Amino acid sequence: MGTSFEKVHDYMGRRVRGLWQRNGKFYQQLLVEQPDGQVAPRRILLKSTTLDNCRIEMAQKRGIRDQGEAASEPLEIPSFAVCCRRYFDFHESLKHGLKRQTTIDRERWSLNRWQVHFGHLRVNQVTRVMINGFMQKRLRGGRNPRTVNIDLINLRQVLKYARDCGFFTDQERLPTEGVKPLRYKAPVRPLLKDEQFGLLCEKADSSANRSGPILADFIRFLGFSGGRYKESLRLKWKDVSFELRQVTFGSDGLSKNGKARVVDFNPALEAHLRIMHARRAPDCKYLFPSPQRGGKDIPASDLRGSLFAARAEADLEWVGFHDLRHFFASYCVMSGIDFKTIAEWLGHESGTALIDKVYGHLAADHKRRMAQKVSFSLAQQAASPAEQPAVAAVQQSPSAVLPLPTQSGESAATTALAS
Structure with a gap:
């Protein structure tokens, strides 16, 4: 049998309407939605391997289409590009959107790059190898790791939407699962004085x-x-x-x-x-x-x-x-x-996590500077003659280093401060 589709006939030689065969597999022809939104005939692969079972399965699929019954699997898995379009249509159709229009525009700009890479594939045919390969390609092109990570986040959102639509089974893992974001250290910007x-x-x-x-x-x-x-x-x-x-x-x-x-x-x-x-x-x-x-x-x-x-x-x-x-x-x-x-x-x-991460060092530095402003004038006056020079030296120059202990013992000043 060749690679072209052939009509299927029953045991009496009569044509089985809507049923085709290629390479030993049966296909049903149904009117379904195309990527451009128009309804057109499309051949869908059947699981059945016998003529009688094909007729049963074909009737079930017609019922799904005509009566809107819940399907155990989608009639057609859309391409990644079509899935992206439906994803944006969904968010833009919401009266009180989950996403702002500016967010949608940024995601669309990001996802266009993924569509160029594998938009022609069915959404459930996207693999982790393809994703990693495109991320490496972006890095070689001089893109910032942070930008590539944002692209990965946007891709993950579309694939989650595809799973919610039933284009991935519960047993299938999304190809983005396990893909780790690229390491990125944000440059430290100087503090405006x-x-x-x-x-x-x-x-x-x-x-x-x-x-x-x-x-x-x-x-x-x-x-x-x-x-x-x-x-x-x-x-x-x-x-x-x-x-x-x-x-x-x-x-x-x-x-x-x-x-x-x-x-x-x-x-x-x-x-x-x-x-x-x-x-x-x-x-x-x-x-x-x-x-x-x-x-x-x-x-x-x-x-x-x-x-x-x-x-x-x-x-x-x-x-x-x-x-x-x-x-x-x-x-x-x-x-x-x-x-x-x-x-x-x-x-x-x-909450406080980001503040602590970004600005926590300022609080520590500030506390150290404030500590140097603490004055013990009265206490210094009451200090022994051996203590006064060391205390005065530290107050005049907070970064001054006191003499290290000698082999015979600590200096008089450091001994006085430690006591």
């Missing part, structure tokens, strides 16, 4: 650009509140409560995690907001109105171009808006604020 923060604001204030004053207000606001770039641009004055002394982020439901959070006023934030409120435009409800708004009441859409110009003048090319969020968190830590409160202000769902 007070004088650098002030210089950046000064350059924004003196900018000839119409966005300059708005940018200066925005920089100070992010540094004093820890707000994220996009969510802060959307803030309205109704989100600011001078009575409760707090500002609410994400009241529009568009925050990063979809939840609103409250940041309590600190003295710098409150003073800045009161100044902004006193000179706000009476016809504008936004904290940071667009400088090109004309008669419209719209917020500034993008201040990055103005920031690039200001930071170039300040010789701070490395500073981005997110560094202002780190500036806020760092100074909260060094001010002795507990990690739980900082995490709530920043909107970190991971």
